Amino acid sequence: MKKNTANKASYKEQRKLEAQKQQRTTRRLIWITVIFIVAIIAAVIIFQPKAAPVEIAxxxxxxxxxxxxxxxxxxxxxxxxxxxxxxxxxxxxxxxxxxxxxxxxxxxxxxxxxxxxxxxxxxxxxxxxxxxxxxxxxxxxxxxxxxxxxxxxxxxxxxxxxxxxxxxxxxxxxxxxxxxxxxxxxxxxxxxxxxxxxxxxxxxxxxxxxxxxxxxxxxxxxxxxxxxxxxxxxx
CATH class of the missing domain: 3.40.30.10 (Glutaredoxin)
Known part of the structure; x- marks a missing residue:
């Protein structure tokens, strides 16, 4: 009985560690995505062609x-x-x-x-x-x-x-x-x-x-x- 209880505790701890690892991975992916999007927006702002002056008589x-x-x-x-x-x-x-x-x-x-x-x-x-x-x-x-x-x-x-x-x-x-x-x-x-x-x-x-x-x-x-x-x- 004690052995089963120990196995259950070990299993729960393992699941907890896996969940924490998955959360860290998800957070990294979110940050990478945010940085990528910000970089794209910055590039568009920096490299977009400037509006040409309008012709005026x-x-x-x-x-x-x-x-x-x-x-x-x-x-x-x-x-x-x-x-x-x-x-x-x-x-x-x-x-x-x-x-x-x-x-x-x-x-x-x-x-x-x-x-x-x-x-x-x-x-x-x-x-x-x-x-x-x-x-x-x-x-x-x-x-x-x-x-x-x-x-x-x-x-x-x-x-x-x-x-x-x-x-x-x-x-x-x-x-x-x-x-x-x-x-x-x-x-x-x-x-x-x-x-x-x-x-x-x-x-x-x-x-x-x-x-x-x-x-x-x-x-x-x-x-x-x-x-x-x-x-x-x-x-």
Whole structure:
């Protein structure tokens, strides 16, 4: 009887040891699998091809700075967008001071009309002013954002936009501006801007493209500066 009890105890101990061994083997296999998967993910991240810069017709848009500047920055914006107002008043002047005025970058504007119907009206006005006088456009750009109304209210009417141009004493033909807005003369250009935004997965304004590469953190100047600095170095 004692012998049978001893055999049973030995058998249980053996099964316990085998189970522990199997657990250790299973844990090793799990860790090996995890390490293998992590290595594959890391390799994909490291060696995946970088997205090529998108082609942008810079000479068809309002521009600040030297045409041959090594860095080209495009803002996709909506004149009714409060964040775009902040960008135009707080961040764009810093970009101008640090890069545009030094010949390191040029700055361009493209419409992305996402707020309301009069976003499109304001865009038509901007395009009209640009086609009449590129320098006057930038005064209009500043004035539009400084006089921006509530985004939930349709304030960017043709009359408001023409009156604003007159108030700023822009050197343009005001009758032509009114006609261009009401006839939607440059609607094809605004539509092309919106199509560009959709094609390149732009989901908010303002969004920047720096040398053709989309940059989403457009509300933080330190991040913008770091991205422009990389572009200046050709990275």
């Amino acid at each position: 810079y000479d068809t848009m309002p521009s600040l700075g030297a045409a041959n500047a090594p860095v080209k920055i495009v803002e996709l914006g909506d004149y009714k967008c409060p964040s775009c107002q902040y960008f135009s008043q707080q961040l764009e002047p810093q970009i101008k001071k640090d890069y545009i005025d030094k010949g390191l970058a040029s700055f361009h504007f493209m419409n992305f009309t996402i707020i309301g119907p009069d976003s499109n009206t304001a865009a038509l006005a901007g395009q009209s002013v640009f086609h009449q006088n590129n320098d006057a456009y930038w005064k209009f750009y500043d004035a539009l954002y400084k006089n921006q109304g509530d985004e939930k209210v349709q304030w960017a009417t043709p009359q408001f936009l023409v009156d604003l141009a007159k108030k700023e004493n822009l050197p343009i033909d005001y009758d032509k501006l009114m006609l261009d807005i009401t006839s939607k003369k440059y609607q094809n250009e605004v539509d092309a801007h919106n199509a560009f935004a959709r094609k390149n997965q732009v989901n908010s304004t303002p969004t920047l493209f720096i040398n053709g590469k989309k940059f989403d953190n457009s509300m933080d100047y330190n991040s913008i500066k770091a991205a422009i600095d990389k572009a200046v170095k050709g990275e």
